Amino acid sequence: MIIFGSSLRHKVLAEGEFFCPNCKTRRAYKHKRASRFFSVYFIPVVPIGKAGEYVECQGCGLKFETAVLEIDGPARAHILQDERELAKQINSLPERLRAGTPIEYALRDLTAAGLDVDVAQKMLDTYAGQNCKSCTTCGLTYVHNVDVCSECGGSL
Secondary structure, X not given: OOOEEEEEXXXXXXXXXXXXXXXXXXXXXXXXXXXXXXXXOOEEEEEEEEEEEEEEEOOOOOEEOXXXXXXXXXXXXXXXXXXXXXXXXXXXXXXXXXXXOOHHHHHHHHHHOOOOHHHHHXXXXXXXXXXXXXXXXXXXXXXXXXXXXXXXXXXX
């Protein structure tokens, strides 16, 4: 018994970087061509035609028409700066709270950097916990280990 049929083989034509519509950022890609082969015992033997070309995102793995390479995507310079500022605010949050930054100021900084207010509030609730202290003079709120208000200098 002879087993035969057809199969696809994929050949990389080019590699580079493009704006992936799925990832919404620049990613590495592979420009590939699919060719149909006559196969005997699952081994491609004779090419019988081209099935087409496509671009494969190396980040998400999705495949796109080659026209996607013509899309520039949004200007990333200001977006990257905003993302860096937000990352800086999030990554330094626990340290800033322990160092005496009022919770209200931390919320202001997170939302100014682009974080949704509800997400910022949940993040602050997680880091600050339930044992917060409030300044009786100016009303600002601090994490439990802070003893002096950084705004008015009053004791907590």
